[in-house]
Amino acid sequence: xxxxxxxxxxxxxxxxxxxxxxxxxxxxxxxxxxxxxxxxxxxxxxxxxxxxxxxxxxxxxxxxxxxxxxxxxxxxxxxxxxxxxxxxxxxxxxxxxxxxxxxxxxxxxxxxxxxxxxxxxxxxxxxxxxxxxxxxxxxxxxxxxxxxxxxxxxxxxxxxxxxxxxxxxxxxxxxxxxxxxxxxxxxxxxxxxxxxxxxxxxxxxxxxxxxxxxxxxxxxxxxxxxxxxxxxxxxxxxxxxxxxxxxxxxxxxxxxxxxxxxxxxxxxxxxxxxxxxxxxxxxxxxxxxxxxxxxxxxxxxxxxxxxxxxxxxxxxxxxxxxxxxxxxxxxxxxxxxxxxxxxx
Ligand code: HSE
Numbered sequence: 500x501x502x503x504x505x506x507x508x509x510x511x512x513x514x515x516x517x518x519x520x521x522x523x524x525x526x527x528x529x530x531x532x533x534x535x536x537x538x539x540x541x542x543x544x545x546x547x548x549x550x551x552x553x554x555x556x557x558x559x560x561x562x563x564x565x566x567x568x569x570x571x572x573x574x575x576x577x578x579x580x581x582x583x584x585x586x587x588x589x590x591x592x593x594x595x596x597x598x599x600x601x602x603x604x605x606x607x608x609x610x611x612x613x614x615x616x617x618x619x620x621x622x623x624x625x626x627x628x629x630x631x632x633x634x635x636x637x638x639x640x641x642x643x644x645x646x647x648x649x650x651x652x653x654x655x656x657x658x659x660x661x662x663x664x665x666x667x668x669x670x671x672x673x674x675x676x677x678x679x680x681x682x683x684x685x686x687x688x689x690x691x692x693x694x695x696x697x698x699x700x701x702x703x704x705x706x707x708x709x710x711x712x713x714x715x716x717x718x719x720x721x722x723x724x725x726x727x728x729x730x731x732x733x734x735x736x737x738x739x740x741x742x743x744x745x746x747x748x749x750x751x752x753x754x755x756x757x758x759x760x761x762x763x764x765x766x767x768x769x770x771x772x773x774x775x776x777x778x779x780x781x782x783x784x785x786x787x788x789x790x791x792x793x794x795x796x797x798x799x800x801x802x803x804x805x806x807x808x809x810x811x812x813x814x815x816x817x818x819x820x821x822x823x824x825x826x827x828x829x830x831x832x833x834x835x836x837x838x839x840x841x842x843x
Pocket of ligand 1 (some may be wrong): 652679707718
């Protein structure tokens with residue numbers, strides 16, 4: 500069955516997803532019997548386009564390059580109209596992250612669920628601020644709320660915990676959860692200024708639309724909140740996570756750590772101790788002998804502490820166009836697999 504997709508927010512991740520779907524079309528079909536069409540795209544800047552028989556994605560990508568807006572198949576719909584009235588089975592919610600009240604993504608998600616459409620998202624707002632409400636609304640409407648891309652982009656973290664690690668009790672999660680800050684700290688160690696490193700991280704598509712979300716630790720705090728709620732199944736409000744970022748770390752601090760055979764890293768952690776949750780994000784000076792000290796650039800790493808397997812560490816990309824685009828693809832394929840299982 501052809502999976503019909505609507506994309507809400509056609510920035511870095513949306514374009515990354517569109518390119519992957521286009522380039523891998525025949526491979527995905529051959530290997531997994533997966534066929535998809537992008538029927539609707541709605542973006543604040545570029546406008547809305549819709550074709551119930553599938554859009555010409557090449558043309559859409561070309562139009563935003565040359566005209567800075569969509570011109571063919573244009574509709575008068577805003578994002579909410581698009582979600583409500585288009586024929587998609589799955590809405591990929593890829594609009595900007597808002598960690599204050601989660602909007603407009605929260606409204607996008609509730610509209611999709613109430614219209615009987617699945618949500619796949621890398622947007623941290625709804626997952627960090629309202630995971631349980633979103634999940635139960637999706638369950639009530641018999642659709643999925645899939646959020647693999649919210650933590651460590653396409654590196655499988657949430658699906659690893661709920662899939663292969665099912666049966667293990669996860670008692671603590673700790674790691675480097677933000678690509679932008681790890682990239683900045685890495686570049687500063689090689690002599691680059693903080694400002695230049697941040698500009699590069701923006702250019703490479705790692706940073707949030709408002710990079711304060713990265714450097715002040717708010718993005719990592721959202722991920723810690725998601726890990727607590729989703730992986731450790733322990734209710735955690737984002738305000739309960741102690742948080743400080745990397746803005747106070749100077750080049751001198753970095754060189755001084757180096758001379759002590761250590762490195763500054765922004766560490767997010769969540770742990771259950773005697774039934775009480777401890778969650779925090781803050782910079783730590785890590786000895787070079789520690790595995791997290793070797794994680795450089797926009798790479799992230801997470802260690803799960805489990806009862807049956809001890810520590811499991813996964814290292815991989817934490818941000819980026821194709822990397823986050825892939826996270827969306829992995830959830831789309833999961834929906835395809837689950838739908839095929841239900842049909843058979
Ligand atoms: N700005 C985020 C980061 C993007 O740098 O990790 C991925 O969540």
